[in-house]
Each structure stands twice: as structure tokens, then as C-alpha cells.
Amino acid sequence: MQSTSNKSTDISEFGEFGLIARLTEGFRISNTETKKGIGDDAAVISPRNRQMVVTTDLLLEGVHFNLMYTPLKHLGYKAVVVNLSDVYAMNAEPRQVTVSIGVSEKFKVEHLESLYEGIKLACEHYGVDLVGGDTSASYTGMVISVTAIGRAAREELVYRNGASEHDVICVSGDLGGAYMGLQILKRENKLFQENAGFQPDLARYEYIVGRQLKPEARRDIIQLLKEKRIRPTSMIDVSDGLSSDLLHLCHNSDTGCRIYQDKIPIDQETASAAEEMQIEPLVTALNGGEDYELLFTVSTKDMDKLTGVSQIRPIGFMTRKTEGRRMVTNAGAEVDLQAQGWNAFGKINGKG
Amino acid sequence: MQSTSNKSTDISEFGEFGLIARLTEGFRISNTETKKGIGDDAAVISPRNRQMVVTTDLLLEGVHFNLMYTPLKHLGYKAVVVNLSDVYAMNAEPRQVTVSIGVSEKFKVEHLESLYEGIKLACEHYGVDLVGGDTSASYTGMVISVTAIGRAAREELVYRNGASEHDVICVSGDLGGAYMGLQILKRENKLFQENAGFQPDLARYEYIVGRQLKPEARRDIIQLLKEKRIRPTSMIDVSDGLSSDLLHLCHNSDTGCRIYQDKIPIDQETASAAEEMQIEPLVTALNGGEDYELLFTVSTKDMDKLTGVSQIRPIGFMTRKTEGRRMVTNAGAEVDLQAQGWNAFGKINGKG
Numbered sequence: 001m002q003s004t005s006n007k008s009t010d011i012s013e014f015g016e017f018g019l020i021a022r023l024t025e026g027f028r029i030s031n032t033e034t035k036k037g038i039g040d041d042a043a044v045i046s047p048r049n050r051q052m053v054v055t056t057d058l059l060l061e062g063v064h065f066n067l068m069y070t071p072l073k074h075l076g077y078k079a080v081v082v083n084l085s086d087v088y089a090m091n092a093e094p095r096q097v098t099v100s101i102g103v104s105e106k107f108k109v110e111h112l113e114s115l116y117e118g119i120k121l122a123c124e125h126y127g128v129d130l131v132g133g134d135t136s137a138s139y140t141g142m143v144i145s146v147t148a149i150g151r152a153a154r155e156e157l158v159y160r161n162g163a164s165e166h167d168v169i170c171v172s173g174d175l176g177g178a179y180m181g182l183q184i185l186k187r188e189n190k191l192f193q194e195n196a197g198f199q200p201d202l203a204r205y206e207y208i209v210g211r212q213l214k215p216e217a218r219r220d221i222i223q224l225l226k227e228k229r230i231r232p233t234s235m236i237d238v239s240d241g242l243s244s245d246l247l248h249l250c251h252n253s254d255t256g257c258r259i260y261q262d263k264i265p266i267d268q269e270t271a272s273a274a275e276e277m278q279i280e281p282l283v284t285a286l287n288g289g290e291d292y293e294l295l296f297t298v299s300t301k302d303m304d305k306l307t308g309v310s311q312i313r314p315i316g317f318m319t320r321k322t323e324g325r326r327m328v329t330n331a332g333a334e335v336d337l338q339a340q341g342w343n344a345f346g347k348i349n350g351k352g
Numbered sequence: 353m354q355s356t357s358n359k360s361t362d363i364s365e366f367g368e369f370g371l372i373a374r375l376t377e378g379f380r381i382s383n384t385e386t387k388k389g390i391g392d393d394a395a396v397i398s399p400r401n402r403q404m405v406v407t408t409d410l411l412l413e414g415v416h417f418n419l420m421y422t423p424l425k426h427l428g429y430k431a432v433v434v435n436l437s438d439v440y441a442m443n444a445e446p447r448q449v450t451v452s453i454g455v456s457e458k459f460k461v462e463h464l465e466s467l468y469e470g471i472k473l474a475c476e477h478y479g480v481d482l483v484g485g486d487t488s489a490s491y492t493g494m495v496i497s498v499t500a501i502g503r504a505a506r507e508e509l510v511y512r513n514g515a516s517e518h519d520v521i522c523v524s525g526d527l528g529g530a531y532m533g534l535q536i537l538k539r540e541n542k543l544f545q546e547n548a549g550f551q552p553d554l555a556r557y558e559y560i561v562g563r564q565l566k567p568e569a570r571r572d573i574i575q576l577l578k579e580k581r582i583r584p585t586s587m588i589d590v591s592d593g594l595s596s597d598l599l600h601l602c603h604n605s606d607t608g609c610r611i612y613q614d615k616i617p618i619d620q621e622t623a624s625a626a627e628e629m630q631i632e633p634l635v636t637a638l639n640g641g642e643d644y645e646l647l648f649t650v651s652t653k654d655m656d657k658l659t660g661v662s663q664i665r666p667i668g669f670m671t672r673k674t675e676g677r678r679m680v681t682n683a684g685a686e687v688d689l690q691a692q693g694w695n696a697f698g699k700i701n702g703k704g
Contacts, residue, residue, distance in 0.1 A: 035403065036511065039512075039604070040442065040511050040512050040513075040604075041407060041438040041439075041441040041442050041512070041587075041588060041589060042405035042406055042407035042438050042439055042441075042442045042444070042500075042502070043405065043406045043407070044403050044404070044405050044442070044509060045403065045404045045405075045406065046403050046404075046506070047399040047402075047403075047404055049401070050399075051387065051396055051397065051398050051399075052396070052397040052398075052399055052404060052501075053394035053395065053396050053397075054394055054395045054397065054448070054450060054483065054484060054499070054501060055393060055394035055395070055450075055484060056450045056452055056484055056485060056486060056497070056499055057452070057486050058452040058453075058454055058486045058488050058495065058497055060454050060488055060489075060490050060491070060492075060495065061491075061492075062491040062492070063454070063488060063489050063490060063491060064488070086393040086394050087393075087394055089393040089394075090392065090393050090394045090396070092394070096406070098406060098407075098408045098499065100408055100409070100410040100497060101410075102410055102412050102415070102495070131406065132406060132407060132408055133408060134408055134409050134410045136410050136412055136415060136416070137412075137415050138412050138415060139412070139413075139414040139415060139493065140412075140413075140414070140492030140493045141491065141492045143410065143412065143454070143495050143497075145408070145410055145452060145495075145497035147406070147408055147450065147499040148394075149406060150394070154398070157396060159388065159392050160391075160392050160393070161392075235393075236393060237393060252391070252392075
């Protein structure tokens with residue numbers, strides 16, 4: 001648990017309301033449709049003929065994050081970003097968030113200030129207003145619950161169920177980095193725990209560790225698609241892994257798919273780290289999750305508009321459902337896609 | 353932990369999505385403005401020229417509820433209701449909720465079904481749609497995070513800051529019951545733990561135990577005020593205790609107040625239980641909290657309209673700020689109101 005200063009103030013020195021006031025004092029309302037933020041029974045938003053989208057995520061210590069290697073400021077940033085990513089995946093603009101936290105007494109006010117610094121950075125960077133939340137003691141681990149609210153014109157919204165046969169499957173950025181970043185953090189943390197004086201060397205893994213600790217939501221991709229006048233036919237963010245999230249699009253759109261192994265974007269640093277740790281790089285992309293890239297389908301007639309756009313890669317196409325949901329390997333074999341991504345209930349695949 | 357059946361199914365038998373599907377299969381969308389509920393990256397709501405209100409609450413095992421004496425079905429019901437209460441306190445209509453839960457492996461699917469049965473009952477009773485949420489493993493206690501969304505015409509919304517000098521302070525129902533219900537539950541639970549074969553006798557305390565375990569949000573009061581064409585000048589729900597919540601209205605409205613001890617509504621069962629446990633009944637009303645009654649102010653010109661309305665009691669009036677925030681006791685003394693209600697961070701006054 002890092003804090004930005006050496007001061008140490010017990011949370012119990014503040015009442016709930018004093019604490020919330022202290023933590024949120026630097027936050028400003030930046031959107032005119034936010035009529036009332038913190039300070040009443042509820043926030044008030046004026047949607048002005050837009051549709052509203054609402055999404056929520058619960059992050060639990062030990063399950064979704066480990067404070068041994070997660071700076072609180074990064075955690076606050078990420079907790080907001082993962083929700084904004086869901087709003088962008090609807091092709092909507094995030095505008096408000098609520099953040100509730102539960103913390104045990106081991107946390108000091110300064111720790112919470114670091115957490116809220118990260119929340120504030122994310123709010124400022126993405127232009128969203130913090131409009132509410134709850135702050136509570138916790139007898140167990142840290143709990144963070146974020147709800148994000150966004151808006152869009154009705155005709156702009158993109159659901160998971162709009163893809164058709166022949167639509168091209170595209171993905172932004174690269175995949176597997178966040179997962180490999182986590183593996184590196186866990187390895188270095190283990191060595192640190194076991195060896196007095198061990199200094200983790202993360203410099204070689206800066207990109208992938210950053211992907212894990214401080215992911216960004218792809219607002220830039222949404223803006224780019226708007227500029228190019230491309231409305232995806234279906235979209236989802238890659239939080240559970242390419243395989244699992246693509247299966248969601250297929251399931252909701254009632255289609256099959258073919259993707260090509262050699263088209264799946266994997267960064268060189270991800271691939272090196274994977275090889276170093278004897279993990280198949282492809283597996284990190286298919287099943288790793290937490291990349292928060294956008295996975296979407298576009299009509300073939302829109303593909304010309306994506307010429308020369310390096311941030312977006314076509315990786316395959318939708319088929320009829322009866323043709324199955326498969327990846328074509330580099331050797332030319334077809335393998336069924338399987339949902340083996342993040343599942344906090346089933347097999348926990350090393351993300352804890 | 354009670355369950356409605358004797359079956360015992362491990363949560364790990366379901367993936368996250370299978371589990372959510374199972375838990376939410378009986379839920380129906382009842383509001384036409386809910387365009388998309390569960391099943392995409394975010395829910396979609398069409399507000400139709402109304403203002404939207406958003407409120408959120410985090411409930412943690414051991415802090416906000418104790419599963420030793422809280423049936424899961426009641427817990428699910430209450431988790432929704434406490435959020436709806438905040439929406440009503442804005443003079444708005446709740447329409448949607450999201451519910452996220454974190455549970456450890458000791459819970460079986462049947463336990464979660466009981467919890468969701470309560471959530472469903474609350475949704476049906478209050479006409480709100482479950483539109484999203486998150487289900488996660490927890491390595492520690494149970495976590496429930498609810499966000500409620502409501503709507504109102506702009507001119508209908510009632511904030512905490514609208515009260516003026518001379519406005520009459522009113523409260524619905526009666527106060528202190530939920531707190532005394534909790535004291536009884538804790539006493540009986542302690543006896544049960546200490547004495548083999550002890551059978552808790554809660555029949556004598558049915559009303560107050562019900563106030564604690566299965567509170568209702570006062571939709572009826574909001575409807576009544578609408579019918580009578582009374583728009584409160586300020587309003588809050590009594591979640592922290594009369595004293596603390598009235599101080600919020602005064603603080604936000606920049607007023608003082610006088611309330612009268614003999615006007616504060618306390619049910620006979622609350623008073624008897626308090627005396628039995630050597631607690632001053634007045635203290636339960638002032639500082640107990642969790643009653644989820646509505647505390648509001650109305651202009652004196654509207655008071656005629658409340659003649660004969662037994663569910664709403666005038667308990668005092670707003671004054672200039674310089675006159676202080678005080679209660680006039682039965683003996684005629686004036687005492688300062690103090691915020692001593694529920695505070696999960698400061699002094700925990702027996703609510704854990």
C-alpha cells in the first residue's frame with residue numbers, strides 16, 4: 001500500500017461525511033447535464049433527448065486486485081476506466097460515475113487520498129463527473145464498486161447482437177499484454193517475498209505492466225470510427241479474453257465466425273515475456289483478458305474506410321452459425337474457440 | 353444462512369454468465385423506457401424528457417448486515433429498498449436498479465437464489481427493472497452493491513436545500529423501530545449462541561423486527577403528497593437517525609430548527625422494547641437510523657392539506673440559522689441536536 005505522503009491519519013478521525021468531503025474536494029463537475037453531483041440523496045442528470053447507458057463493476061481485494069503490487073492511485077484509475085470501457089463498447093460517451101468503497105482500518109486517510117487521486121485523474125482524462133458513492137468500513141478486504149453512466153443518440157448505440165454473416169471482425173490495439181503484465185508482477189512479487197533485499201526489475205516489462213496496472217479505455221477508437229462514419233454492427237470490450245468476448249458477439253448475433261491466428265495482434269513485449277515464462281503467446285491473447293480493447297464487427301462496405309488505420313486490425317469475419325466459431329491456425333487447421341477467460345467463479349486462471 | 357430448499361449446488365458449477373442467467377431468469381422488464389436490461393456491456397434507458405436521478409449503496413457483511421439473523425431473502429429485499437428510498441427522497445420515481453454481489457464459496461447457488469428472490473420481490477413491488485450487475489467470487493465476506501435510477505420532471509425534484517424559515521418539519525410513520533428491532537435480534541442471537549436449545553421468541557417484537565429486516569420505502573407518502581398537490585420544500589430519508597438527517601436539511605438549507613420531543617412519533621412496541629432494554633425511547637428515534645421514513649419540510653400554506661393525514665406528523669419548524677438547531681423537551685428545555693447516528697467509520701453505535 002503506497003501513499004503519496006508520509007502522513008498517517010486514521011479514518012476514524014473523520015465522520016463518513018467529513019471523509020467523503022475531504023476525498024472529493026478537488027473534483028469538479030464538467031458536464032452541463034450533471035445537474036446535481038455529490039451532496040443529496042441522489043445525483044440528478046438531465047439527459048436532453050439522449051439515451052442513457054448504465055454499467056457497473058465490483059472489484060474485490062484478492063480477487064480482482066492485489067495490493068502487494070497495485071499502487072492505490074493506479075487502482076482508482078483502473079476501477080473507473082474498466083467501467084468507461086463498457087460505455088464506449090456501447091458506442092456511447094461516458095459522462096458520470098459513482099464510486100463506492102469499503103475499507104478496513106488498516107487503511108489511512110492518505111491511502112484513500114491516493115486512491116481518489118487516481119479516480120480523479122480518470123475522471124479528468126475522460127471528461128466524466130463523479131456524482132455519488134458510498135464510503136464504508138469493511139471488516140475484511142477492500143471493496144470498490146463503480147457505476148458509469150453514459151449517453152448516446154438512439155441510432156448511435158451499438159449492441160452485441162447486430163452482426164451478420166460476412167461482417168468483418170476487428171480488434172483495436174493488441175491483446176494479451178495485461179495478462180502477461182500480471183504474470184510478471186506476480187513473479188517479481190513472489191521473489192520479493194522470498195528474498196530479503198530483492199529488487200524487482202520491471203523496466204524491461206514497462207509496456208505490459210502498464211497494460212495491467214493502468215489500462216485505458218479506447219475513447220480514441222470510438223472517435224475515429226465516428227470521424228470515418230463507421231457504425232460497427234456489433235461491439236464488446238475485451239475484458240475476458242478475445243475468445244470469450246468474441247463468443248458473446250456470436251451468441252448474441254446468432255452467427256458463427258472464423259478468425260485467423262496470424263492476424264491476432266500481439267505486442268513483441270507480450271510475446272517475449274510469454275516465451276520467457278513458457279506460456280504460448282496466442283493463449284494470452286485468446287484467454288488473458290483485461291486488455292480493454294474494443295472488439296467489433298463492421299460491414300464489408302465500410303472496410304475501405306479503415307485502410308491505413310494501424311490501430312484497428314481485421315482478424316476474421318462472421319459466418320453462418322452452422323459453420324461454427326473457429327480459429328484458423330498458422331498451420332491451416334481449424335480449432336473451436338472456447339470461453340476460457342476470466343471467471344471468478346469457475347476455474348480461476350491465475351488472475352487473482 | 354437460510355435457503356428455500358434443501359438442495360445444495362456449488363457456485364463453481366456455473367460460470368459467471370450461467371450463474372447470472374440462472375439468478376435473473378424470473379425477472380421481467382416492466383418499464384417501457386428500459387430499452388435494454390441485462391445482457392450487453394451496459395443497460396440502455398430512454399429518459400423521455402425527464403431528469404434522471406442516480407443513487408448507490410454498498411452493503412458489507414459484518415458492517416451492514418449479519419447473516420446470523422438476516423434471512424437472505426430479506427437481505428435482498430432490503431438492499432434494493434434502501435436505494436429506492438433515496439430515489440423517493442428526491443420526489444422521483446425509481447425505475448431501474450443494478451445489483452452486484454460478491455460471495456465466498458461457503459454460499460451455495462440456492463442461497464443466492466434466496467437473495468435474488470428478495471431482490472425480485474422488491475423489484476416487483478416497486479415496479480423497477482433489474483438492468484445490470486456483476487457477480488463475483490469474494491475471498492472474504494458477502495458484498496452487495498446496488499445502484500438505483502429514477503426519473504422525475506425537473507420541477508418535481510426536491511432537494512435537501514430548499515427549506516426556509518417557518519416551513520413545517522414533517523416526518524412519515526414512526527421512528528426508532530428498526531434500531532430496537534436490531535437490538536432484539538442481537539440479544540436473542542447472543543442467547544441462542546450461548547444456550548443450547550434456546551428458542552428465540554420474536555413474536556412479541558414482530559413489528560420492530562420487521563422494521564429492521566424488511567423495511568419499506570415510502571412510495572405511498574410520495575403518492576399522497578402528489579395527490580394533495582404538496583411539493584415539499586426539502587426532503588431526505590431517515591437512514592441515519594432523525595437528528596443527523598434533520599441536521600442535513602438544516603445545513604443544506606442554511607436554516608435552524610425547533611422540533612418538539614412530544615411530537616416525535618414512536619411506536620408503542622418500540623417504546624416497550626427500549627424500556628425493557630433500558631434504552632431511552634427518544635434516543636432510538638433521534639439516533640437509531642434505518643427507519644427509511646421520509647423527513648421533509650412543507651410551506652405553512654400547505655399545512656391545511658395535511659389535516660387528518662395520520663401517516664404524516666408535523667414535528668417542528670425551520671428557523672433562522674442563528675436560532676440554532678434544537679429540540680424542545682417535554683420539560684420545556686431546549687437541547688442542541690447532534691449527529692450521533694450511524695457512522696461506519698466513527699463510533700459504531702451498535703449497528704454492526
